[in-house]
Amino acid sequence: MLSLKNVSKIYQNGSEVTHALNDVSFDIEPNKVTVILGPSGSGKSTTLNILGGMDRPTSGTVSYNGNLINTESDGQLTNYRRDIVGFVFQFYNLISNLTVSENVAISAQLKGNKYQKMTEKYLDKVGLSKRKNNFPDQLSGGEMQRVSIARALAKSPKVLLCDEPTGALDTETSQRVFKILKSSKNQDTAVVIVTHNPLVAPIADRVIHIKDGHLDKIINNPSPLEVEEVDWG
Amino acid sequence: MNFLFKKLIRTVFKNWTQFFSVFLMAFLSILFYTGLEGTWNGMKQNINQYSVQTQLATATLQSTGISENELNQIRKLPDVSKVSAKTEINTTTNLNGSKRYLTIDTPGTQQLSKTMQTNGHKIDVNHEGIYLNQKFANKNGLKKGNNITVKFNNQLVKLKIVGMVNSPDKMYYTGSNDFISPQEQNYGYGFVSEKTLADQFKVPMINNMIDLKDSDNTKIESQIRKIIGNKYIALQTQKSNIGISTAVDRVGQIRNLSILFSIIFILLAVLAMYTTIRKIIDQQQKDMATLQSLGYSNTTLSLYYSMYGAIVGGIGAVAGLLVAPVLSNFVMESQKPMFSLPSWQISYTKVPLYVAFSVILICTISALFAAQVNQGLTPAQAFRKGSIAKISKRVSLERLPNLWNKIPFGNRWSIRDNLGNKIQMLMGLIGVVGGLALVMTGFGTKNSMDNQVNQTYGHEYSYAKKINLTHDASQSEINRIVKKTNGEKIEVVYTSLQPKGQFDRPLTILDSGSKVNVKTTNNEKIKDGGVYLDEGIAKATKVKKNSIVTLSPSLSDRKLNLKVKGIIKSNAPQGIYMTRQTWNNEGMKFTPTSVLTIHNKIDASVKDNSAVNQIVSLKEQKNNAKAMVNNLSSIFLMVQVFGILLTIVILYNLGSLSFTERSRSYATLEILGFSRNQIRNLTIIENLTITAIGWIVGIPFGYWFLSRYVTTFNTSQIIYYPFLTKASLILSSLIVIAASLSTVVMIGSRLKKLDMISSTKGIE
Numbered sequence: 001m002l003s004l005k006n007v008s009k010i011y012q013n014g015s016e017v018t019h020a021l022n023d024v025s026f027d028i029e030p031n032k033v034t035v036i037l038g039p040s041g042s043g044k045s046t047t048l049n050i051l052g053g054m055d056r057p058t059s060g061t062v063s064y065n066g067n068l069i070n071t072e073s074d075g076q077l078t079n080y081r082r083d084i085v086g087f088v089f090q091f092y093n094l095i096s097n098l099t100v101s102e103n104v105a106i107s108a109q110l111k112g113n114k115y116q117k118m119t120e121k122y123l124d125k126v127g128l129s130k131r132k133n134n135f136p137d138q139l140s141g142g143e144m145q146r147v148s149i150a151r152a153l154a155k156s157p158k159v160l161l162c163d164e165p166t167g168a169l170d171t172e173t174s175q176r177v178f179k180i181l182k183s184s185k186n187q188d189t190a191v192v193i194v195t196h197n198p199l200v201a202p203i204a205d206r207v208i209h210i211k212d213g214h215l216d217k218i219i220n221n222p223s224p225l226e227v228e229e230v231d232w233g
Numbered sequence: 234m235n236f237l238f239k240k241l242i243r244t245v246f247k248n249w250t251q252f253f254s255v256f257l258m259a260f261l262s263i264l265f266y267t268g269l270e271g272t273w274n275g276m277k278q279n280i281n282q283y284s285v286q287t288q289l290a291t292a293t294l295q296s297t298g299i300s301e302n303e304l305n306q307i308r309k310l311p312d313v314s315k316v317s318a319k320t321e322i323n324t325t326t327n328l329n330g331s332k333r334y335l336t337i338d339t340p341g342t343q344q345l346s347k348t349m350q351t352n353g354h355k356i357d358v359n360h361e362g363i364y365l366n367q368k369f370a371n372k373n374g375l376k377k378g379n380n381i382t383v384k385f386n387n388q389l390v391k392l393k394i395v396g397m398v399n400s401p402d403k404m405y406y407t408g409s410n411d412f413i414s415p416q417e418q419n420y421g422y423g424f425v426s427e428k429t430l431a432d433q434f435k436v437p438m439i440n441n442m443i444d445l446k447d448s449d450n451t452k453i454e455s456q457i458r459k460i461i462g463n464k465y466i467a468l469q470t471q472k473s474n475i476g477i478s479t480a481v482d483r484v485g486q487i488r489n490l491s492i493l494f495s496i497i498f499i500l501l502a503v504l505a506m507y508t509t510i511r512k513i514i515d516q517q518q519k520d521m522a523t524l525q526s527l528g529y530s531n532t533t534l535s536l537y538y539s540m541y542g543a544i545v546g547g548i549g550a551v552a553g554l555l556v557a558p559v560l561s562n563f564v565m566e567s568q569k570p571m572f573s574l575p576s577w578q579i580s581y582t583k584v585p586l587y588v589a590f591s592v593i594l595i596c597t598i599s600a601l602f603a604a605q606v607n608q609g610l611t612p613a614q615a616f617r618k619g620s621i622a623k624i625s626k627r628v629s630l631e632r633l634p635n636l637w638n639k640i641p642f643g644n645r646w647s648i649r650d651n652l653g654n655k656i657q658m659l660m661g662l663i664g665v666v667g668g669l670a671l672v673m674t675g676f677g678t679k680n681s682m683d684n685q686v687n688q689t690y691g692h693e694y695s696y697a698k699k700i701n702l703t704h705d706a707s708q709s710e711i712n713r714i715v716k717k718t719n720g721e722k723i724e725v726v727y728t729s730l731q732p733k734g735q736f737d738r739p740l741t742i743l744d745s746g747s748k749v750n751v752k753t754t755n756n757e758k759i760k761d762g763g764v765y766l767d768e769g770i771a772k773a774t775k776v777k778k779n780s781i782v783t784l785s786p787s788l789s790d791r792k793l794n795l796k797v798k799g800i801i802k803s804n805a806p807q808g809i810y811m812t813r814q815t816w817n818n819e820g821m822k823f824t825p826t827s828v829l830t831i832h833n834k835i836d837a838s839v840k841d842n843s844a845v846n847q848i849v850s851l852k853e854q855k856n857n858a859k860a861m862v863n864n865l866s867s868i869f870l871m872v873q874v875f876g877i878l879l880t881i882v883i884l885y886n887l888g889s890l891s892f893t894e895r896s897r898s899y900a901t902l903e904i905l906g907f908s909r910n911q912i913r914n915l916t917i918i919e920n921l922t923i924t925a926i927g928w929i930v931g932i933p934f935g936y937w938f939l940s941r942y943v944t945t946f947n948t949s950q951i952i953y954y955p956f957l958t959k960a961s962l963i964l965s966s967l968i969v970i971a972a973s974l975s976t977v978v979m980i981g982s983r984l985k986k987l988d989m990i991s992s993t994k995g996i997e
Contacts, residue, residue, distance in 0.1 A: 054904060054989050075908065082906020093901040093993050097625045097649035098642060106642035110906050135625040155906070 001190060002028035002051060002159055007060035009046050009213075020046040021057070022213045028159065033182055033191045033224065035204035043213040044194045045163060051192065052085050052161045053077040064158075082110050086157030088181075090164035092144040094136040100147050101132035108154035115154070122150035126180055142173030149180055160184055162193045171232050178203060179227045202230050237529075237537045240520075244513065245545065251509050251893070252541070254886035256549040258502035259592050261875065262495045263553025264560055267585035269491030271561025275579040276568065277484045280404065283575055287347040287401040290317070290444035293474065294457060295466040295727075297704075297788065298439030306460045307443065312453050315446035317341035320430060320438045323846070324383040324390075328373045334408060334847065335383055336422045337363070338442065339430055345444040348424055349575060351397045359426050362393035366406070368573060369421025370397055387843075390433045398424065399573050402444075405479035406573060407857075410725075410739070410806070411699065411849045413475075413951065414861035415571060450736065454729055458785065466787040467727035473736035475950055480572050482948045487564065489945040490868070494875070497667065499592055501879070502549070504660050505886060506542050506596045510603035511656070512890045514538060538604035539597045546596025550589040557585070567867040628652045643902070643911070647919045650895070657887060658923065664883030665927025666934055669969045671876025673935035674942050676961035679869045681943045682862040684956035685804035690855035693803055696721075696748040696829035699849045704826075706844030711825055717839050720828035721746030724816075728809060730766075731783040733774045736949075739808040740786060742816045748829040751810060753799035761814040763798025769807040769952040771800045784809070786821065793819045806950050865946075873968075880972035884923075888916070888976040892983055899984065900992035909984050916980045924973040928966060935965070 009021040021043045028034055028051070038044040049055035050062055053069055062070040069080055081087075086107075094103050101119050108115035108122075123129045126146035136144055145165060152160055162181060166174035178193075182203055185191045193200060201207045202225040209216035245252055283289070294307075298320075308316045319341040326333050340348055340358045348356050351367050365375060375381060375394060382391045400422065407413060408420020430436050447453050450470045458465050471477045514521065521534055529537075561579040569577060628649055631637045640648070651658045700714060715722060724742040743749055743759060751765075752758060759765050764784065766776055776782055778800055784793045801810060813823045835848055892899075899912055940955035947953055957965075 049990050052904070078903070078906060078908045081904060085906075087904050089901075089993055091993075093897060095646055095898050095901060097646045097653065102642050102645060106646075106902075107905050109642065137625055151905075 001030050001065060003061075003063045004047070004050070004057075005061045005063070007047075007050060007057040007062065009043070009050065009055070010058045019213050021050075023060070024210070024213075024215045025060075026208055026215065026218060028190045028192055029206070030158070030188055030190045031185055032205035033185050033193065033203060034206045034208060035200055036192065036194045036208045036210060037196070037198060037201060038210035038216075039196055042196075042210045044196075044210050047210065048161050048163050048192065048194045051159070052087060053080045082155070084158045086152030086155050086160045088145070088148050088152050088160065088162040088165045090167040092136070092141075092148045094144055094147055094151075096136055099133050099135055100128060100139070103136070103147055104151045104154050107151045111155050118154045118156070119150075122154045123147075125153070125183075126150045140173075142169050142176065145169060145173075145177050146180065149177065149184070153184055156189075158188055158190065160189055160191045162191070164195055165193065166195075166197075175227050175232065182227060199230060199232055203227055237524075237533075238540075241537065241540055241544065244517070245541065248513065248893075250889045251512065251886060252545045254505045254882045255502060255509055255542075255545045255596065256552075257878075257882050258498050258505050259546045259549025259596060260553045260556075261878075262498035262502060262592055263550045263585065263589050264556055265498060265875075266491050266495035266588050267554055267557035267581065268560025269487050269494075269564060270585055271557060271579035271581055272564040272568070273484045273487035273491065274582055275561065275565060275577070276480070276487070276572075276574075278580045279574050279576050279578060280480055280484065283401055283404070287349060288315075288345050288446070289401045289471070289477070290345040291447050291471060292445045292450050292453070293346075293402065293469045294443040294445060295469065296441050296443070296461055296464045297466065298441045299443070299461050299464055300440075303461050303464075304440055304443070307445070307457060310447075310453060310456050312449050312456070313445055313447045315345050315444075317343070317345040317444040318438070318440040319442040319444065320427070320436065320440060321442045322385055322430070322434060322436055324385040326381055326383045328375075328381075331419075333369075333373065333418070334420050335369070335381075336408070336420075337383070337385075337430075337434075338422065338424055339427045339438065340424045341444060345446055346400065346402045348398045348400050351399060351575070353575075354396075356396065356398060356424065357426075359428065360395050361426070361429065362395040363429075364396045364398040364424040365394050366403070366422045366573070367397040367399060368406075368415070368417040370394065372418035373421075385434050385436075388435070392423075392425065392429070392433070399575055401477075402474060403476045404572050404574060405476050407475065409847070409849070411701070411854055412857045413806070414857050414864070416857055454737075458790070462790045463788050467737040468729075470736045472949060473738075475948075478949060480574070483568065483572070486945050493942070493945070494872075495588065497671075498879075499595060501663065501667065501883065502546065502592060503595055503599045504656075504663060505883070506546065506599040507603045508656055508660050508890065509886070510538055510541055510600040512894065513541070514604060516893065535601060535604040539601035542596035542598070542600030543593055546593045549596075550592045554585060554589055557581075563867065567864065571861070571864050625649060626653055643907075643915045644918055646898070647915050650891075651919065651923070654891075657891065661884060661887050661923045662927045662930065664880055664887065665924050665969060665973055666931040668876050668880025668883070668972060669928060669931035669965060670935035670938040671879060672873050672965040672968050673876075673931075673957060673962070674939045675869050675871075675873030675876055676965055677935075677939040677955060677957040678872070678943055678946070679862065679866070680958050680961050681939070681953050681956040682865070682946070683859070685951065685953055686855055686858040686862060689804050690851050690858060693751050694748065694829075694851060694854075695750055695831070696851055697831050697833045698829075698835055699851070699854075700828040700830065700835070700839065700845055701847040701849065702826055702828065702844050703846045706825075710842060710844035711828070714828050714839050714842060714844065717836055718828060718830035718832055720830040721748045722823075722825035723749060723827050723829060724813075724824055725826050726787045728784045728786040730770070730774060730776075730809065731785070733776075737787070738770060739806060740784065741808055741810050742813055742823060743810065744813045744823070744825070746829070748831070749810075751801050751803045754802045755799065757799055759801075759810050759812060760798065761812045761818075762796075763811070763815065764795040765799045765801050765810040766797055767801045767803050767807040767809070767952070769947065769949070770809065771797075773949070789821065791819075791821065793821070795819070802954075804952055804954065807952060877968055877972050880969050881975055884920070884973050884976045885979055888920075888980055889983075892980055896987060896992045900987055900989045903987065903989050904993065909981070912984060913977065913981050917974070917977050920973055920977055924970055927973075928969070931969070932962070932966075 005025045007024045011018040036044045050057050056070050061068055105115050105119045108118040123132055166177050181191055205224050207219045319339045321338045324335045326335050356364050377394055379394050380391055382389050406415055454468045722744040726740050727737040728740040729737050778797055780797045902912055943953040943955050
């Protein structure tokens with residue numbers, strides 16, 4: 001479905017050269033939760049940005065269903081982000097002057113006319129129907145992240161990319177968020193979670209370990225645990 | 234503070250686009266004030282110096298000629314301290330195949346209104362030959378040592394040019410009351426000795442021009458009338474003599490301009506500073522909290538942020554002071570062709586320094602006020618303030634769900650964002666309203682002046698030629714001229730006006746006809762049975778319709794008590810009107826001074842008639858009046874340019890500030906799949922909305938501002954009414970809309986450079 005082949009990313013700042021990713025190759029499968037695990041500065045967010053069409057690799061290829069996306073124009077990349085990808089950010093990035101339902105609807109609307117129905121459906125899914133008329137500043141962190149997930153899902157993305165989605169949340173709220181994310185995988189959608197927290201690994205179908213910009217190892221997990229079954233410490 | 238200062242400098246450099254508008258407003262306010270002060274104060278000093286140096290007369294008595302005995306009586310008047318008697322004759326000369334008009338005076342005692350040679354030397358009152366005014370000589374290619382032949386009373390007199398002069402009572406010399414701006418090539422003046430006048434022109438000293446130094450113009454007018462009776466023509470004071478008053482009025486006009494515009498820009502500097510510092514503080518919330526946690530007090534931090542005002546305002550003010558001489562010289566150069574002053578030096582007072590200091594202080598205080606938002610917060614609260622989402626509120630429009638729900642989400646966001654930033658929105662509106670008002674004023678002032686010209690020469694006066702008659706023209710000759718030209722007679726005499734008339738005004742007595750088509754404020758024509766005053770005179774003398782006024786016309790010792798039948802709405806020249814019938818009913822004899830004709834071609838028998846003094850065409854008068862308007866073109870252009878600049882800078886600054894604030898939201902939208910065009914369209918709609926509101930408010934405000942502004946050009950002779958053509962209104966609107974939308978280009982280019990990844994990263 002989504003495939004990285006020999007992807008490298010080099011950042012250059014004057015004479016200083018940083019190899020953020022080195023020759024990384026892996027595939028993202030639909031209907032699976034993939035966790036990209038690595039310490040801070042390992043290159044996992046760079047990987048996510050490349051997967052999401054927010055950044056281009058210095059070398060190597062990124063393809064979606066066989067189509068190369070790393071060579072596409074800005075406009076084609078916009079279409080890719082609009083039609084294929086859904087993003088969940090660590091710091092939510094809700095639009096402050098839009099209400100909860102409007103934040104979700106603005107995303108759903110990009111995909112078609114049934115945006116109101118989609119908005120209601122996903123707000124219901126994340127349990128925030130009652131807060132739909134509130135503004136982001138009236139929500140807790142966990143609620144904001146759930147709105148962020150609803151916003152990403154309302155577009156019916158093929159790939160849901162989550163960058164440290166619980167990085168700013170407490171354990172209990174984090175579990176609730178992971179439950180929603182895990183339940184979001186279906187026949188079409190792949191869920192990718194980038195995190196530095198190894199406790200998340202057991203819920204994934206596949207865990208990709210990245211270290212110092214290199215692919216360290218890929219572990220397939222045929223029997224992922226439910227969120228409630230994980231010992232969150 | 235050392236490190237804070239470094240931080241300040243880096244912040245200013247990093248956010249220079251945001252501080253640029255503050256800098257520019259501070260710069261423009263000082264540039265305008267100081268630059269224009271250099272001109273007006275320079276002109277004022279030069280005029281004062283010239284007046285003192287030449288002992289400029291406080292008044293000049295025009296008469297048909299007075300005796301030595303009468304002159305002595307005038308000398309003995311308690312309010313008169315000096316008297317200088319002259320004899321003035323009007324001559325013509327033929328230069329380069331064209332008829333020129335040359336007024337020749339005797340030099341008088343040279344104790345009052347002393348004539349100075351352009352080389353700075355005094356003139357010799359007993360000289361042979363003629364001293365000629367410099368501009369007339371230059372325009373006609375005459376030099377010292379050349380001969381000039383003048384015609385007077387059908388005799389030709391050849392005179393050697395012995396020097397070039399300027400006369401202080403002719404700083405602005407039109408040569409004829411028929412013209413409102415100088416006609417240097419056609420009209421000149423010169424001085425000959427009393428001996429030359431007697432020997433060559435065969436004219437004895439008749440003392441028809443008396444320069445006076447007095448303590449009270451209003452008192453001596455009636456005293457002199459008692460002495461010389463019907464020989465009195467007019468008493469020209471420094472205020473009524475356009476040769477002097479136009480120069481003095483111009484000083485006031487430029488001064489008013491400097492104050493008006495610097496105040497506008499100072500106000501904008503305050504708003505720009507306040508908005509910018511608020512944004513910078515919002516952006517640096519975490520920095521502030523960190524500094525607080527390190528032990529910096531709130532007071533220190535407030536002072537630190539106020540330093541932004543001091544430094545940016547200070548740089549703007551200093552730059553304004555440095556560049557001001559360029560503007561001073563530019564405006565002064567534009568005035569030189571109109572006025573004859575011996576020296577043109579720009580000059581400054583200490584006031585610009587005080588204004589500059591005030592601008593810096595105001596910017597500093599604005600920044601200090603803006604920095605108060607964090608007062609009273611603990612470091613933890615300040616940190617949290619930097620982390621929490623921006624507080625949002627619903628807007629009134631949401632009470633109309635049918636309308637609100639039709640608005641796309643992107644636009645809802647933009648509406649709430651704008652209405653949640655009231656000061657920022659206000660700034661945007663001020664940018665559009667202020668810019669529109671300035672551009673409208675730039676165009677409108679020229680339109681108003683052009684309208685004055687078109688109204689006066691074409692509508693109020695609709696003749697083709699004005700045939701001015703000699704004072705001794707016989708009735709039969711006048712009738713012959715009227716018959717030959719199918720003309721219309723008018724008489725213009727000077728008259729004093731009581732009460733509070735201040736100085737003598739022209740009184741026009743209209744015979745039947747319609748070539749003088751002035752109308753009252755109620756759009757009524759002049760009728761028999763009363764007197765009519767121009768609006769400017771009515772306001773100055775506080776006379777209203779139906780008041781009773783007393784006129785003392787020249788060449789008569791009668792006093793006429795008349796009811797004011799109407800107030801005339803006319804631009805120029807400001808005067809008094811009545812019909813011939815009313816004049817006759819008061820027992821006055823109608824003695825035409827001009828014949829107005831619609832025929833452009835004047836028969837040779839009329840041209841050569843001894844009763845004809847001069848023939849003036851309306852076209853010439855119109856072109857001459859236009860020349861005066863064109864002389865001010867540089868000022869109009871300057872106002873327009875600053876209007877455009879103001880709109881662009883204010884809106885660019887706001888666009889830049891809000892872009893910085895919204896970059897996270899823009900990046901989020903881009904990641905969600907919005908195209909750059911879609912995001913840019915949001916800003917276009919937003920910009921158009923502010924521009925539309927600004928335009929709606931700006932049109933009436935701009936017209937009001939124009940009506941106030943044109944009055945600064947009013948003189949005792951000319952009143953300007955605000956007038957804006959449809960073309961100017963459309964052009965002003967288009968310019969401001971284009972300037973406003975130009976900020977969209979900036980947003981478009983910044984959107985291209987927007988880094989989605991870093992913009993959506995966590996605040997920490």
